[in-house]
Amino acid sequence: xxxxxxxxxxxxxxxxVDILFSTAGYVSPSEKQAIMKExxxxxxxxxxxxxxxxxxLTGDLGKSYRYDQPAWQIIRPLVPxxxxxxxxxxxxxxxxxxxxxxxxxxxxxxxxxxxxxVFSLAGLSMPAFWLGMVIILGLVTWFAWIPPLSYVxxxxxxxxxxxQFLLPSLAVGYRSSxxxxxxxxxxxxxxxxxxxxxxxxxKGQTGRVVIWRHALKNALLxxxxxxxxxxxxxIGGLVVTxxxxxxxxxxxxxxxxxxxxxxxxxxxxxxFIAIVVILCNLLVDMLYGVLDPRVRYGS
Amino acid sequence: MAVSRVEIAxxxxxxxxxxxxxxxxxxxxxxxxGAAGGVLILLMxxxxxxxxxxxxxxxxxxxxxxxxxxxxxxxxxxxxxxxRDIYSRIVHGARVSLIVGVASTLLGSVLGGIIGLLSGxxxxxxxxxTQRILDILQGLPLLVxxxxxxxxxxxxxxxxxxxxxxxxxxRAARVIRSSVLSIREMQYVEAARSLGVxxxxxxxxxxxxxxxxxxxxxxxAQLGSAILxxxxxxxxxxxxxxxxxxxxxxxxxxxxxxxxxxxxLVLFPGxxxxxxxxxxNLLGDALRDTLDPRLRGx
Numbered sequence: 001x002x003x004x005x006x007x008x009x010x011x012x013x014x015x016x017v018d019i020l021f022s023t024a025g026y027v028s029p030s031e032k033q034a035i036m037k038e039x040x041x042x043x044x045x046x047x048x049x050x051x052x053x054x055x056x057l058t059g060d061l062g063k064s065y066r067y068d069q070p071a072w073q074i075i076r077p078l079v080p081x082x083x084x085x086x087x088x089x090x091x092x093x094x095x096x097x098x099x100x101x102x103x104x105x106x107x108x109x110x111x112x113x114x115x116x117x118v119f120s121l122a123g124l125s126m127p128a129f130w131l132g133m134v135i136i137l138g139l140v141t142w143f144a145w146i147p148p149l150s151y152v153x154x155x156x157x158x159x160x161x162x163x164q165f166l167l168p169s170l171a172v173g174y175r176s177s178x179x180x181x182x183x184x185x186x187x188x189x190x191x192x193x194x195x196x197x198x199x200x201x202x203k204g205q206t207g208r209v210v211i212w213r214h215a216l217k218n219a220l221l222x223x224x225x226x227x228x229x230x231x232x233x234x235i236g237g238l239v240v241t242x243x244x245x246x247x248x249x250x251x252x253x254x255x256x257x258x259x260x261x262x263x264x265x266x267x268x269x270x271x272f273i274a275i276v277v278i279l280c281n282l283l284v285d286m287l288y289g290v291l292d293p294r295v296r297y298g299s
Numbered sequence: 300m301a302v303s304r305v306e307i308a309x310x311x312x313x314x315x316x317x318x319x320x321x322x323x324x325x326x327x328x329x330x331x332x333g334a335a336g337g338v339l340i341l342l343m344x345x346x347x348x349x350x351x352x353x354x355x356x357x358x359x360x361x362x363x364x365x366x367x368x369x370x371x372x373x374x375x376x377x378x379x380x381x382x383r384d385i386y387s388r389i390v391h392g393a394r395v396s397l398i399v400g401v402a403s404t405l406l407g408s409v410l411g412g413i414i415g416l417l418s419g420x421x422x423x424x425x426x427x428x429t430q431r432i433l434d435i436l437q438g439l440p441l442l443v444x445x446x447x448x449x450x451x452x453x454x455x456x457x458x459x460x461x462x463x464x465x466x467x468x469x470r471a472a473r474v475i476r477s478s479v480l481s482i483r484e485m486q487y488v489e490a491a492r493s494l495g496v497x498x499x500x501x502x503x504x505x506x507x508x509x510x511x512x513x514x515x516x517x518x519x520a521q522l523g524s525a526i527l528x529x530x531x532x533x534x535x536x537x538x539x540x541x542x543x544x545x546x547x548x549x550x551x552x553x554x555x556x557x558x559x560x561x562x563x564l565v566l567f568p569g570x571x572x573x574x575x576x577x578x579x580n581l582l583g584d585a586l587r588d589t590l591d592p593r594l595r596g597x
Contacts, residue, residue, distance in 0.1 A: 125577035127530055130569035137558050240531055255535055258450040
């Protein structure tokens with residue numbers, strides 16, 4: 001994976017030195033050489049790669065070319081912002097997606113089912129950043145409320161912080177809820193056809209108990225998978241949302257770093273995202289065992 | 300004799316034509332939502348083909364006298380901060396979105412399809428290694444990968460197409476591989492092999508045509524997300540460069556600055572993107588249900 005990331009980045013035409021000097025007018029080639037040497041990008045690619053891997057293994061994330069600071073120092077304050085946003089979005093997605101999916105499955109092929117499906121597919125079709133812009137626009141026009149321009153930490157003003165995070169996570173959560181709703185619906189529909197559900201009905205249990213207690217429990221497995229995938233996807237997918245809502249998160253910073261060709265930052269951020277994705281998948285795999293004894297490992 | 304030949308030929312042709320039409324009508328009646336999606340996509344296709352006829356202004360001509368004009372008889376959907384006609388820009392944007400969307404979907408699906416076909420057919424260690432590489436590619440979020448790629452390749456239409464197509468490759472390879480795995484074991488393939496047909500010919504002539512169902516479903520489903528990714532990249536300034544009108548860039552940060560004064564600047568391009576993606580999602584869903592019941596719910 002690290003090789004893929006490294007190669008993709010080095011494909012880029014131009015490097016940080018060109019960008020740094022693009023505004024400086026004429027620069028002598030020897031000066032340029034000196035700076036390339038100082039940044040360590042005059043060496044062969046494989047040396048740079050081995051260097052990077054050695055640094056990663058020792059926990060040293062390298063130095064940002066642009067900020068002249070250790071990369072980790074720049075990334076660290078950004079991580080909680082993105083994680084909070086992703087967690088809140090996932091929460092909203094589950095809160096919207098699971099109930100609508102259940103209703104849609106129970107009322108299969110009714111008008112309500114069609115309406116809910118169109119509602120969720122619409123969420124999948126709208127760009128999250130556009131939805132965010134429209135929400136801000138609506139608030140400004142109707143309530144004359146302008147979102148805070150800069151990031152407010154929860155320790156400064158908890159209420160403002162909550163409002164600041166609520167809107168983007170609603171916009172993003174709506175989108176993710178669409179996937180969760182669809183998978184909940186189809187998975188529940190499948191389970192509802194099983195024999196033991198007929199038995200539960202035959203025992204005279206109420207619809208609520210049958211659906212939420214008997215059916216949903218077994219329908220949740222694919223849903224959990226999608227939630228895991230979505231959470232991992234969010235980390236990267238938040239790129240634009242963070243830009244629109246002006247939140248200093250990892251994803252927004254990634255775009256800036258890409259534009260600056262700041263290799264150490266981009267490499268580490270993409271690696272970080274990849275690691276989060278892998279951890280999410282692992283977590284989901286482990287959750288399977290908890291949720292469904294049939295897939296418990298090693299027994 | 301000649302007369303009777305004509306008599307036979309005419310009803311035969313008429314029946315064939317009615318067959319296609321009946322299929323479409325039957326599909327529309329069974330999947331009204333899917334048909335609606337098909338209509339949306341068709342509308343987008345017609346718009347992009349006849350953009351020159353449909354436009355009311357030059358989409359890249361600026362007009363200092365009419366900046367940020369509200370929607371009205373002169374400019375149906377208003378103008379942007381440079382006085383460019385939003386309606387004409389959206390009409391031309393359909394062309395850019397469709398070209399980038401279709402081209403990147405096809406490129407990614409065909410490359411991925413070939414990889415999936417060969418990996419599934421050859422099997423063994425080749426398959427194992429290919430699958431691990433695809434795992435890695437799929438581990439990275441689609442947008443991040445496209446972002447890094449388009450930044451690495453530089454802003455140009457063909458680079459955007461490549462950047463968007465690469466994340467599609469592993470998805471396409473997965474789908475094709477899984478259907479190849481089951482087709483490979485069928486008797487007619489064994490028969491072809493016993494007749495001494497070469498491996499490449501078996502793979503491309505005997506197996507590939509039977510994977511077309513899932514392939515078409517995959518393409519329709521990916522078209523929507525390709526259009527969405529293009530819009531996002533352009534929004535971030537990493538997509539289709541000026542002067543092509545692109546829906547994503549029409550929404551970009553510079554437009555957001557004027558949003559309060561001229562909400563139509565933000566509203567209409569976003570609606571266009573949403574409708575296009577919505578259409579291909581609806582169609583993709585309906586096609587999946589009809590053509591490939593195995594993929595339902597995924």
